[in-house]
Amino acid sequence: MTKILNIVGARPNFMKVAPLHRAFRTFPDLESKIVHTGQHYDARMSDVFFNQLELPQPDYFLGVGGGSHAQQTARIMLEFEKVMEAERPEVVLVVGDVTSTIACALVAVKMHIPVVHVEAGLRSGDRRMPEEINRILTDSISDDLFVTEQAGIDNLRREGVPNEKVHFVGNVMIDSLVHYRRKAAETGTVKNLGLEPGSYVVMTMHRPANVDAEEGLRSILQIVEDTARYKKVLFPIHPRTRTNLEHFGLADRLNAIANLQLMEPQGYLEFLDLMEHAAVLITDSGGIQEETTYLQVPCLTFRDSTERPVTVELGTNQLLADLNPVTVHEKLVEILEGKAKKGVIPPLWDGQAAGRIAAVIKEKYARK
Missing domain, CATH: 3.40.50.2000 (Glycogen Phosphorylase B;)
Structure with a gap:
């Protein structure tokens, strides 16, 4: 059995992990567990999101709470290290760009556990945003990078990331919306x-x-x-x-x-x-x-x-x-006045991104 730890820290993470957790469970040789760091935690809102997205209660709730970026990062790393020692997963999956993403990725990498980053390669160009630093650092230490749009591929290529690490799969946020x-x-x-x-x-x-x-x-x-x-x-x-x-x-x-x-x-x-x-x-x-x-x-x-x-x-x-x-x-x-900008749905934003990600992880990390 190949064990995957999925990290959530803030409400947008729930919408990204929900379709992934569902997709992993379709493979009998993949075991999917959820770790909620408690980076953003409101009991009422967290319960609402978990119930609405049909997520099971997290296997681990770290309860790190608020504080500065440094305080949150340190507390998450300390608590997540205990989870890693207990679980010894084959893969740690992080999503997006919150503090929990980089903190858990750092712990996993230092313990020589592969990290996969969903929603990789996004760049605003504004390094004043904490999220931008989190994106850049997480991408630089991840083993596989799952990308939502062409700009992500272009950014990672400019940064010298090998092509074999990059997978254009679509957008798991849209998976939840469609579902x-x-x-x-x-x-x-x-x-x-x-x-x-x-x-x-x-x-x-x-x-x-x-x-x-x-x-x-x-x-x-x-x-x-x-x-x-x-x-x-x-x-x-x-x-x-x-x-x-x-x-x-x-x-x-x-x-x-x-x-x-x-x-x-x-x-x-x-x-x-x-x-x-x-x-x-x-x-x-x-x-x-x-x-x-x-x-x-x-x-x-x-x-x-x-x-x-x-x-x-x-x-x-x-x-x-x-x-x-x-x-x-x-x-x-x-x-x-009816002069709104007209748009089209981007490529691979079709509600099937999580299935593509699960297939790549199974192929690469499932025990043979």
Whole structure:
């Protein structure tokens, strides 16, 4: 039996590991276990995500909690080393670009256990982002790199990674979207809110560069106020964003905006239903860029650059380099007037990426 430890640390990881865990279980000679580091942990939201994605309870919960990047990395490494000593897996699988990804990859490599990185090769070009450092370092020490788009192949080639390590397999985030799209519709989230498809805008904002300074928050408020003149705005508000609004004395201005509905962070299925029927998404998220591209819903992303360029080159995503309310207003009006950027679904974003990954791992690592 070939044992695989799948690492999750934050909610986006759940959506990536769920289809992989399902795919591994189709092979009787692969044993798939889940390690949740607890890097981002909210009992209610974690339970919701695990239940909705039909994941079993993690085999290990490390409970590392918050702290600085250095503190989290150190605690994850210390706790994961104990798991590695107990389990002695054949493969450690890490996904994405969170602190848990690089921390667990480092432990595995130092113990001479192969590491495979799902969603490899993505680069924003912005080394001020902790996620960018995590991507680069994880790719440099991984044994196999599973890539979602052509840009990932190009980046790894430029960095001198041997071709035999790189596998273009598609996007496991889209696997989850395809698998749960009908179930998301069955939640009736949009209908239960009394909304019609296309009658609202969804907004999410959580990146420190956008929400940690008063200037950025004031721009976000202006964007919400301007957008709410045209459509109802649904704003599932991130705890970091809410805390900073209160810190800078801006919460009352937010609460006073007419045609705005503030919401708690949503479960995966509920948010998928909201995305699918929105007129436009306004966000600074990474994953939403991919999901809206597949759903062919317009997306305005507040980032200087994106590690997912296919969402701009082929998809419905548009980058906005700064939180300029005037620029957002112009783009929003274009979209609402029916002049939205048209996109296509990228190659291999077909809901079958996890199966391709499982086949490669079985072929390379399964005991003969």
